Amino acid sequence: MSAEPAIARAAFSLEAAGQEQHGSFVDETIGIIVRHGGDIVSFAAGAPAAEALALARVDELMTDVLARDGMSALNYGVTEGEQELREIVAEGARARGIDADAEDVIVTAGALQAIDLACRVFLRAGDLVVSGSPSFANALSAFRNRGARVLEVPQDEDGIDVSAAARTLRQRGERAKLFFVVPNFDNPTGTTLSEERRDALLALAAAHDAVVIEDDPYEALRYRGKDLAPLAARMRDRVIHLGSFSKTFLPGIRVGWAVADPVTVRRMAAAKQTMDSSTSTLGQRLVIAFHRRGTFPDHLGALRRLYAAKQSAARTALDREFRGTGVSWNDPDGGFYFWMRTGVSSRELLDVAIEEGVAFVPGDAFTTTGGCRDALRFSYCAPTPARIDEGARRLRRAYDRVRARD
Numbered sequence: 001m002s003a004e005p006a007i008a009r010a011a012f013s014l015e016a017a018g019q020e021q022h023g024s025f026v027d028e029t030i031g032i033i034v035r036h037g038g039d040i041v042s043f044a045a046g047a048p049a050a051e052a053l054a055l056a057r058v059d060e061l062m063t064d065v066l067a068r069d070g071m072s073a074l075n076y077g078v079t080e081g082e083q084e085l086r087e088i089v090a091e092g093a094r095a096r097g098i099d100a101d102a103e104d105v106i107v108t109a110g111a112l113q114a115i116d117l118a119c120r121v122f123l124r125a126g127d128l129v130v131s132g133s134p135s136f137a138n139a140l141s142a143f144r145n146r147g148a149r150v151l152e153v154p155q156d157e158d159g160i161d162v163s164a165a166a167r168t169l170r171q172r173g174e175r176a177k178l179f180f181v182v183p184n185f186d187n188p189t190g191t192t193l194s195e196e197r198r199d200a201l202l203a204l205a206a207a208h209d210a211v212v213i214e215d216d217p218y219e220a221l222r223y224r225g226k227d228l229a230p231l232a233a234r235m236r237d238r239v240i241h242l243g244s245f246s247k248t249f250l251p252g253i254r255v256g257w258a259v260a261d262p263v264t265v266r267r268m269a270a271a272k273q274t275m276d277s278s279t280s281t282l283g284q285r286l287v288i289a290f291h292r293r294g295t296f297p298d299h300l301g302a303l304r305r306l307y308a309a310k311q312s313a314a315r316t317a318l319d320r321e322f323r324g325t326g327v328s329w330n331d332p333d334g335g336f337y338f339w340m341r342t343g344v345s346s347r348e349l350l351d352v353a354i355e356e357g358v359a360f361v362p363g364d365a366f367t368t369t370g371g372c373r374d375a376l377r378f379s380y381c382a383p384t385p386a387r388i389d390e391g392a393r394r395l396r397r398a399y400d401r402v403r404a405r406d
């Protein structure tokens, strides 16, 4: 056998032509931590806490599903999703002011698959996607894997700077095909798109006759302040609204959804039929069984209390460790993340941090431009408050070691 198999040469020629597959360094970071082993406090993963997963009492749910549905729970399903689940999702959307029926819903393998399906339906090579910068890394890669170009627009504490987006598009004389936004407790910045910016973004999208992906997996995890109406409740006909049971139930069952018009749902279903045919029937039935218990609202309340306590522990620990250093972080009203600026290279800091027993995701993982090098995403969702406290201590030690090199 030759040193380089033909299959690898074929992939290499695509890479050389600028058509390589893009992934996510966020997912890579998790692999780095696993390979390193040992005692690491991970502020890297945006994954629910073990305590949160246990609240679902999935063993009982599994017994209920198998007793009730038998082997049909383990068979293929309808591409658009289980009818009862589509109705549950539509009802949740209506409660948030979105005019939706079950036929406007497609159940997907997580919100991430819904992003990819929307890209397959709406994007062609060379199309321009506008997103905040930094932005959800996996979505940026999904756009690029369709051959789309990404215009990254600065974000501030109110979310994506819509005026800057409009100005840049005007100066370049370009038409945007798609806008991508995480309106609540953004990944990675934690920011929430303000009322004014929501309306401005929709107006800009309308001016470009563009589609908006509203990716909203964190909306139920608000710890302070009042809910803002989703973009899809303000303008129904050009917004694809995405949600997920990953952050509020069980990410491992891979169940999310898109709410759009029935024609878009049909197109997304066609795209899904070449991927996985249907979302895991068992996963969907577990969500349905959990919903039938009637305790979802209480469950969300418990999650909010759990994560608010973690956020508060993280705020206290970072304040103790980093006060007076010039390191800064924000104070989101919900979600899983702080966005920190350290003034040192986050890649360098990560190497040392792992030696010290703590991890995070470097900021440049969330851009396509190599920016945000001195920033990092600090996820407080998974460790317990005591571990958060210890992790912040370790992070300070790593920071001091990197600073000492300057």
Ligand SMILES: Cc1ncc(COP(=O)(O)O)c(C=O)c1O
Residues within 6 Å of the ligand: 046, 109, 110, 111, 112, 113, 136, 182, 186, 187, 215, 217, 243, 244, 245, 246, 251, 255, 256
């Ligand atoms: C903004 C955003 N969108 C989508 C996802 C993917 O979620 P899911 O597990 O539903 O695919 C995540 C998960 O980290 C996220 O942060």
